Amino acid sequence: MTRPVSSLNVLVTGAGGGMCVGINARLAAAGHTVLCADLNLAAAEAAAERITAAGGRALPFELNVSSDESVAALHAAVSEQVGPIQALVNAAGILDRKYLQDHDTASFQFALDINLTGPFRLIREFGPELVEQGWGRIINISSIAGVTGYHYPSYAASKAGLSNLTRSLLVDFWGTGVTVNSICPGVVDTAMVIQEVRDQVKKKVPTEQIVTPEEIGALAAFLLTDDARSINGADLLIDGGATQVFSLFDR
Template sequence: MTNAPTPRTILITGAAGGMCRGVNARLAAAGHTVLCADLSRDAAEQAADAVRADGGRAEAFTVDVSDPASIADLTAEVHDRAGEIDVLVNAAGILDRKYLADHDEHSFQRTLDINLTGPFRMIQAFSPELIRRGWGRIINISSIAGVTGYPYPSYSASKAGLSNLTRSLVIDFWGTGVTVNSICPGVVDTPMVIQEVRDQVPRKVPTEQIVDPAEIGGLALFLMSDDARNINGADMLIDGGATRYFQLFDRP
């Protein structure tokens, strides 16, 4: 008989996004407490309410991952209201649909600050408690855009950086009981995905399927499990085989 998983407290940034709604629900359904952090308090409350409506445990928090002061406030509020966390999921991110010629330095840097430096700040803020307790999971939501390249260079560069940050941090967590991995989704069924991309799925994704957000939640659950205790510093692709065949965009 398999023992029930230990209930964990999971902090998710960008928790109000379309992808994370499915992740939140999957994690809460497994008996874990989900701390929904987002830039908008109202959006975070709605995400938490959706979890609670299905019988799960959730709390709402506000954070701007590009602002160190906001992360400091989040850290204090989480510890005050929920105690220490067990799992950190860095999912906050933006996609700036600009080609090279359309970018200026500010717009390029803004994407990096949210998608790459934001997770770095969050890990710095919350990893000491994971290390102190001798167990923890850090899961960065990257993208196949960081594996294959992408027409939008700020997004591609930020996700490539996030995946390599993941690989590099295994040194910092050596022997601590904390693992750090990234999940690299392909085309996910969210409002962010434009119809042009959806239309390409049957001819560019070998499974001919778009990824359900709940599948990403399922992969996160696996990474939290004892069966994944030796998976560390990995990029976990969940893309229907797209990166093994060809890129998702034609040349513009």
């Protein structure tokens, strides 16, 4: 099945900052309208303004991915302002730097609610309209932590769950023209990455390079093309080879 139009309405969650700076820019450069959704409306507005200043098309929206009501309100607002979407990029997430004994049940559950249940809410809400159109793309921003494990269990568990959700949804979207994939970045050049991790890149990443947000965006933009129609249910690693040499016990 081919794309219904050349320019897509692409909803990006967590669009206000981090790696979404690169994701937004590459999607806009490909000619798509970027619907910037973020818990911080001012950040979403700033993201949309950066895109429009560069000649692209974007609109800001407020979104709390941990709220069913907020997700439903976003759907209503998007439908009213631009109509149906053709692609969803679930990029909203948190990294809680807590070891097991530092967590209580509420803090562990909160990380899962943002990183795993949040994407589930968005897919459940917007998935039916993708199916109705007979074409769609769902991209979940996971992590190599979901593949290898990680020192912070809430983050690793939530990302592993997100990658498995991606694979599991193939049944729900079978034969509909909708594909579901995960992008699993390694160390990405964002404010979330602490200096201690940056200092270890040459030791732990075979390319000796940190991943740029623009690289993540380029991969997301490719997944929206018809050339990527057979990529489905995949965990796409973009980590400079770090996963292949990862050691959980080398802190």
